[in-house]
Amino acid sequence: MSFLSIRNLSVRLKNGPPLLRRVSLDVAAGEVRGLVGESGAGKSMIGKAVLGILPPSVQITEGEILLDGTDLLRLSPRESRRRIGASCALIPQDPLTALNPSHRIGPQITNRLVDILGWTRAAADARAIDLLAEVQISDPARVLRSYPHELSGGMRQRILIASAFAAEPKLIVADEPTTALDVTVQKQILRLIAGMQARHGTALLFVTHDLGVVSKVCQKLSVLYSGLVLEDSTVTDFFTAPRHAYSAALLAATPKYTDPDAGLQPVPDAVIGAVRAEVDSFDRKAAHG
Amino acid sequence: MAFLRIILLRVLTTLVTLAGVAVIVFFVIRVVPGNPIAMMLPPGATEDDIARLSALYGLDKPMVTQFGIWLAGVMQGDFGTSITTRQPVLGLVLGRLPATLELSIMALVMAVILGGSAALIGTRGRGTRTEGAIDVANGMALSVPDFLWGLVLMLVFGVLLPVFHISGRVTPSLDLPFTTGFYLFESLIRLRFDLWADLVAHMFMPALALAIPLAAIIGQLLKQSLKETMNLDYVTLARTKGYGETHVILREALRNAALPTLTLVGVQFTFLIGGTVIIERLFSYEGLGNMAIDAVINRDLPLIQGIVILFAVIFTAVNLIVDLLYAVLNPRLRHA
Structure with missing residues (x-):
């Protein structure tokens, strides 16, 4: 039984085009699933739907989001918020904007433990110190008293990672957590997330457009194009024998460090055309019920 | 050290501002038509009488000399003597100041409560009819000036539904035990809630x-910045932690969204203080503004000067307070 199970999830802009087209995927406890695709493929939208933070301009038109067997979409907003808060967490994309500029770091990690999960203040504070040590921040006590603007981007992303693991969630959605960082810091952060995930046994939904990241961190992956899941396979299968032509083209388009002079290989127009046709035929079928 | 320099700079610029105000008000009220002597003497007074009275008040000397005499006095805390009441200007003005301060602060508190609630309710119900209703109410509140609101309120709560007093600061027949001019504040300290109620009713x-x-301006601006703040990443992150909408608005968004509003409220509050001049007249409230109008009607030059200087001091003080508050609310400015 998977901890997170998404079934036929469709999301569209209100009175606008579909953004997700009957997406189904599973994330088992302790498993890491990558969501890959181009910009606008809908990968972040899936994470947002799971966490209940879809923008007001979009609506879910069909499907189920089963969290530990319970469909979040059938619960009252209050109850679904409570469940998400108690068992899920988000590692956001941009560490510079994801911390509240007018609060100190400490409360931003500990408040949810106290307010939502009923910890004592002392236990939450001790936990925050441990967590910051775990994400290799030296002098955690000082950092907890700091304001976000006093810390570097890499430091803030470490804090956000620590904060995501604070309540020992069952599932973490990492929304392109390294995209906004320097390349040198990216690798450390990636290693940190992978290490934390392995130690805590957390299921991870990893949104990224970087196949290199997927190969390092994930066990499963879903390839999306225009809100349609084109391929759902294990990482080993994907990298050795991609089933979908678009997947193969994506793999071929990934720059290789072993051959720096090879130049960039765009996804061929024929493949894009074929995928577009697939999306159109899905929409036609959906329109005819 | 840096802090001390900022304070010093601040005091210096304030002095320059006040000096400018002093020069402008002194010469402008002497250039505009009408003079105090004509107001004091009955029609048909002889040239001789006019000359003697002018000499008594020093109004026969050249304007620059008059300014020099007045400025020298001001430096020593002597703002001259009121022409109509023959009492020292400083005492008169300071005697009326508490009434106007209490009125302005009361108005500010009301504006913040009204505008703040409108913004919060509008943000809570954004995209719904609630927000639309709040926008309409804001627009109406904003398009009618304060003195017209005064007249409307008078008609509604003074005449049709007489629950409040329409004139004065306090019922004259009441025995007032106060030693300061801050009646509203002092009545609370002395636990005289009967007097407090009477003052509030006025x-x-x-x-x-x-x-x-002002409430409309606060409501509009705060709602706008709250709505923008509600889309920021740290607010979204707070939602995933299980917090409800109200908590997210109050604890995550409000403080950051309040910063631009605060700057504007500072500026608008000085306009509000300016508005007291007409409103005090309308409600026969015995404050500075009411006194200012009398002083202008009577061409009581020293009194006008005193009042204007005091208003200028209040304005600069308000600006200073706003800047300090801004630093308190915004941690990024504190170490600068």
Whole structure:
């Protein structure tokens, strides 16, 4: 039984085009699933739907989001918020904007433990110190008293990672957590997330457009194009024998460090055309019920 | 050290501002038509009488000399003597100051409460009819000036539904035990809630009239920045932690969204204080503004000068307070 199970999830802009087209995927406890695709493929939208933070301009038109067997979409907003808060967490994309500029770091990690999960203040504070040590921040006590603007981007992303693991969630959605960082810091952060995930046994939904990241961190992956899941396979299968032509083209388009002079290989127009046709035929079928 | 320099710079610029105000007000009221001597003497007074009275008040000397005499006095805390009441200007002005301060602060509190709630309710119900209703109410509140609100309130709560007093600061027949001019504040300290209620019943309508336009501005601007703040990443992150909408608005968004509003409220509050001049007249409230109008009608030059200087001091003080508050609310400015 998977901890997170998404079934036929469709999301569209209100009175606008579909953004997700009957997406189904599973994330088992302790498993890491990558969501890959181009910009606008809908990968972040899936994470947002799971966490209940879809923008007001979009609506879910069909499907189920089963969290530990319970469909979040059938619960009252209050109850679904409570469940998400108690068992899920988000590692956001941009560490510079994801911390509240007018609060100190400490409360931003500990408040949810106290307010939502009923910890004592002392236990939450001790936990925050441990967590910051775990994400290799030296002098955690000082950092907890700091304001976000006093810390570097890499430091803030470490804090956000620590904060995501604070309540020992069952599932973490990492929304392109390294995209906004320097390349040198990216690798450390990636290693940190992978290490934390392995130690805590957390299921991870990893949104990224970087196949290199997927190969390092994930066990499963879903390839999306225009809100349609084109391929759902294990990482080993994907990298050795991609089933979908678009997947193969994506793999071929990934720059290789072993051959720096090879130049960039765009996804061929024929493949894009074929995928577009697939999306159109899905929409036609959906329109005819 | 840096802090001390900022304070010093601040005091210096304030002095320059006040000096500018002093020069402008002194010469402008002497250039505009009408003079105090004509107001004091009955029609048909002889040239001789006019000359003697002018000499008594020093009005026969060249304007620059008059300014020099006045400025020298001001430096020593002597703002001259009121022509109409023959009492020292400083005492008169300071005697009326508490009434106006209490009225303005009451109005400010009302504006913040009204505008703040409108913004919070509008943000809570954004995209719904609630927000639309709040926008309409804001627009109406903003498009009517304070003195018209005063008249409307007078009609509604003074005449049709007489729950508040329409004139004065306090019922004249009451025995007042106060030693300071801050009646409202002192009545609370002395636990005289009967007097406090009477003062509020007098102050409510003028304060509300002053507050409504400012409340609309606060409501509009705060709602706008709250809505923008609600889309920021740290607010989204707070939602995933299990917090409800109200908590997210109040604890995550409000403080950051309040910063731009605060700057504007500072500026608008000085306009509000300016508005007291007409509102006090309308409600016969015995404050500085009411005194200013009398002083202008009587061409009481020293009194006008004193009042204007005092208003200028209040304005600069308000700006200073706003800047300090801004630093308190915004940690990024604190170490600068």
